[in-house]
Amino acid sequence: MTAVRARVASALKYLSLIAAAVVVLLPLGVVALTSLKTSDELATGSGPLTPPHNWLNLANYVTAFDKGRMAEAALNTFVILVVSIVGTVFIGSAAAYAIDRFTFRLKKLVVALFLFATLVPSITTQVTTFQVVDQLGLFNTRLAPIMLYLGTDIVAIYIFLQFIRSIPISVDEAARLDGASAFAVYWKIILPLLRPAIATVVIVKGIAVYNDFYIPFLYLPDQDLGTISTSLFRFKGPFGAHWENISAGAILVIIPTLVVFLLLQRFIYNGLTQGSTK
Amino acid sequence: MTQTSSSLRRGGAGGARPQDAARRSRRRPRRHWRQGLTPWLFLLVPLALLVTFSYVPIVNMVVYSFTDWDGVSPDYTFTGLANYADILTRPELFKVFVASAYYLGAAVLQIVLALYFATVLSFNTRFRNLFKGILFFPYLINGVAIGFVFLYFFQEGGTFDTVLRLFGIGGEHLWLGDPDLVNFSLAGVSVWRYMGLNFVLFLGAIQSIPPELYEAAQLDGASRWQQFRFIIAPSLRPIIGLTAILAVSGSLSVFEIPYIMTGGAGASETFVIQTIKLAFRFNKTGLASAAAVVLLVIILLVAWVQRRLVPEERVTPS
Numbered sequence: 001m002t003a004v005r006a007r008v009a010s011a012l013k014y015l016s017l018i019a020a021a022v023v024v025l026l027p028l029g030v031v032a033l034t035s036l037k038t039s040d041e042l043a044t045g046s047g048p049l050t051p052p053h054n055w056l057n058l059a060n061y062v063t064a065f066d067k068g069r070m071a072e073a074a075l076n077t078f079v080i081l082v083v084s085i086v087g088t089v090f091i092g093s094a095a096a097y098a099i100d101r102f103t104f105r106l107k108k109l110v111v112a113l114f115l116f117a118t119l120v121p122s123i124t125t126q127v128t129t130f131q132v133v134d135q136l137g138l139f140n141t142r143l144a145p146i147m148l149y150l151g152t153d154i155v156a157i158y159i160f161l162q163f164i165r166s167i168p169i170s171v172d173e174a175a176r177l178d179g180a181s182a183f184a185v186y187w188k189i190i191l192p193l194l195r196p197a198i199a200t201v202v203i204v205k206g207i208a209v210y211n212d213f214y215i216p217f218l219y220l221p222d223q224d225l226g227t228i229s230t231s232l233f234r235f236k237g238p239f240g241a242h243w244e245n246i247s248a249g250a251i252l253v254i255i256p257t258l259v260v261f262l263l264l265q266r267f268i269y270n271g272l273t274q275g276s277t278k
Numbered sequence: 279m280t281q282t283s284s285s286l287r288r289g290g291a292g293g294a295r296p297q298d299a300a301r302r303s304r305r306r307p308r309r310h311w312r313q314g315l316t317p318w319l320f321l322l323v324p325l326a327l328l329v330t331f332s333y334v335p336i337v338n339m340v341v342y343s344f345t346d347w348d349g350v351s352p353d354y355t356f357t358g359l360a361n362y363a364d365i366l367t368r369p370e371l372f373k374v375f376v377a378s379a380y381y382l383g384a385a386v387l388q389i390v391l392a393l394y395f396a397t398v399l400s401f402n403t404r405f406r407n408l409f410k411g412i413l414f415f416p417y418l419i420n421g422v423a424i425g426f427v428f429l430y431f432f433q434e435g436g437t438f439d440t441v442l443r444l445f446g447i448g449g450e451h452l453w454l455g456d457p458d459l460v461n462f463s464l465a466g467v468s469v470w471r472y473m474g475l476n477f478v479l480f481l482g483a484i485q486s487i488p489p490e491l492y493e494a495a496q497l498d499g500a501s502r503w504q505q506f507r508f509i510i511a512p513s514l515r516p517i518i519g520l521t522a523i524l525a526v527s528g529s530l531s532v533f534e535i536p537y538i539m540t541g542g543a544g545a546s547e548t549f550v551i552q553t554i555k556l557a558f559r560f561n562k563t564g565l566a567s568a569a570a571v572v573l574l575v576i577i578l579l580v581a582w583v584q585r586r587l588v589p590e591e592r593v594t595p596s
Contacts, residue, residue: 009502013398020395021412024470026441027431034430048430048437091324098320110321117332119581121531123550124570127557128335128342131349136330151331157324182316211420213534232422233538243430250423257418265411268418272475273482 028254035060035247042244060248064235068249072224073231080142080216080227081209084149088156088205089198096160097186101172118154126218133219144219145227149209156201159274163197164190203264203271210257228253336574342567349563361568371569374549377461377536378529381548384465385525388473389518395473396480397506410481414474421471425538428467429454457545464536464546471535472528476521483517484510523584527577549573 034042036052038059064070098104099111122129129148130139138144171193172185180188213229220230235249261268343361347354365371395413399406416424431437432453439450453463487509495505533550536542542551549569557566 013403017395017398017403017409020391021409024412024416027427027437027470030437031427031430048440091327094320095324098317102317104314104317107317110325113325113328113333117328119578120332120336120574121527121577122332123531123533124553124573124577125332125335125339127349127553127563127566127570128338129331130557131338132330132334147327148331151327154328182320186320207418211418213421213538229420229422232420232426235426246426247430250426253420253423257420258415261411261415261418265407269414269478269482273479 031247032251034243035251037244039242039244060244061252064245064249064252067245068235068252069223069226069231070228070249070252073226073228076142076220076225077210077227080145080149081206083142083146084209085202085205087146087150088153089201091150092153092156092201093160093164093191093194093198094186095157096164097190099157100161100164101169101190114154114157117152118158122148122152123214126214130218139219140222140225142220142225145209145212145215148215148219149205149212153205156205159200159204160194160197162274163194167193199267200271200274203268207268339567339570339574342564343571344568345564347563348561349557350561354564357564361565362572364565365569365572371552374547374552377546377548378532380461380465381468381529381532382526384469385529388469389476389521389525391469392473392476392480393514393518395477396484397510399481400484400510401502410478414478416471417474417478419471421534422538424467424471425535428463428470428535429539432463454540454546460540460544460546464539467535467539468532479517479521480514483514487513519584519587523580526580530573530576 030048033050033052034048036055036057038053038057041053095114099107133139133144133148136147138147167190172189175185175189176182210228212227213233216225216227216230217233220227223234226234232249232253235246342354344356344358345354346357346360395409399410403409433439434452435450438453442448451459454460491509492505495509500508531550532548533554536546536548537551540546542548542555550573553566553569553573556562556569
């Protein structure tokens with residue numbers, strides 16, 4: 001009796017897992033199929049689930065890549081990504097170092113300022129953030145998203161703070177007795193020891209920046225400054241109902257994510273678990 | 279306190295020299311060094327960015343919310359609470375919260391599903407990593423790509439209709455055009471996109487439970503359900519609390535998916551889309567600021583309530 005029940009339970013378990021996998025993969029798979037079809041195939045009523053005539057028809061990808069200006073978008077995204085990640089690592093770790101290793105006046109206020117800012121969803125303040133960015137003359141420059149990604153990333157400070165607490169203070173005290181300056185301690189001792197936290201921040205930040213749509217959409221309307229997200233979004237106009245091209249564009253954007261995910265799975269899981277609960 | 283301030287002054291006059299620091303720390307062996315300027319040098323850039331891009335906008339937002347500023351002209355007049363009165367009395371400005379209710383409902387479903395899959399996959403399962411990867415992957419995908427994928431998926435006579443026909447549900451539906459359906463469709467996309475994150479967080483929490491607990495429970499003849507009820511659920515409480523508050527603030531500030539998929543038209547308009555439209559399309563910066571302040575106050579209230587309910591937890595939005 002119990003054996004039968006266990007068998008049924010196990011079958012239901014796998015059934016639910018397979019159903020969930022289908023729900024996740026079906027919308028993506030259909031788009032992948034469509035990206036390989038010709039516009040004639042779509043026009044003559046090839047259903048969404050029918051396979052393409054030619055599995056190696058990459059013409060839509062060429063069109064999407066060229067006309068969608070994806071090379072430029074990739075370059076822009078890459079520049080913004082690298083600068084904001086490197087900046088976040090230095091800014092976040094410096095702030096965490098100052099907060100954890102020093103006693104100073106107004107420290108509580110500083111910590112409270114950072115804490116309160118995490119509670120404010122940045123999307124609500126975009127109306128007035130826009131004025132600030134505009135007045136600084138950053139509108140329509142790559143510096144606008146970079147500064148915003150740097151300035152509003154408080155989670156990184158928390159990740160570093162959490163980690164820096166686990167580094168024994170005797171380590172930096174010893175170096176200080178040998179005459180190292182506070183800066184030398186940060187640069188030569190703290191920063192190298194923070195490597196696992198840096199990995200977490202790079203992953204969390206990298207995903208957020210690569211996928212961000214709103215900030216580049218609002219601050220980089222210039223066609224030449226398109227990022228992956230905004231360039232893909234612009235497919236809506238010129239390609240109209242050309243779903244074979246739009247699908248190819250979407251798949252082009254998803255492939256790098258898939259590759260990075262397959263390569264760095266474990267780091268990504270750990271990074272997100274730390275990044276959102278610590 | 280006096281010690282700190284005296285070292286502050288000293289630091290201000292002579293600067294914090296390394297030899298100085300070493301000598302001082304030998305004289306006063308403390309856990310932390312008390313040097314006036316040094317921490318501020320490290321905090322200079324982070325604080326400058328924090329003030330410029332978080333606090334200046336917040337303060338401006340509160341100020342503009344009491345004005346009739348259009349965002350362009352050089353001057354504006356203070357109108358007192360007129361904008362707030364507008365928001366609270368004009369029902370069409372308030373109806374966007376109806377859409378939030380759909381996302382909130384979706385968030386509940388999402389948490390339940392995530393709990394189920396996290397529990398199932400914490401036990402021995404074939405292809406466990408494959409299932410884990412598939413369930414999680416949508417969270418990593420670019421929002422615009424997701425928008426396009428589902429625009430295609432929900433087309434009239436498209437994938438979804440075709441699949442439904444296989445199950446005997448015929449007809450073509452305007453999944454994104456029908457005001458009665460559009461929020462279900464969009465909230466469904468939201469579940470598809472974010473369930474994986476909750477699932478991975480829950481799974482991480484479950485896997486940090488010492489395995490001896492299960493073994494002991496099994497020896498005592500506990501069923502799977504009892505293991506879930508008495509071992510897994512209690513240890514997940516903190517993370518579920520955190521997820522719940524993120525779900526509330528998340529469903530109030532939904533923006534990307536509806537904006538990309540429907541442009542926030544009609545019934546699918548959310549609070550944030552309305553605010554953005556007021557500010558950038560209708561040049562009602564004052565009114566939009568007041569709306570943003572209202573949203574901010576609601577979210578802070580939710581965070582405060584959550585802290586009162588689960589005081590031992592630290593709340594840090596991801």
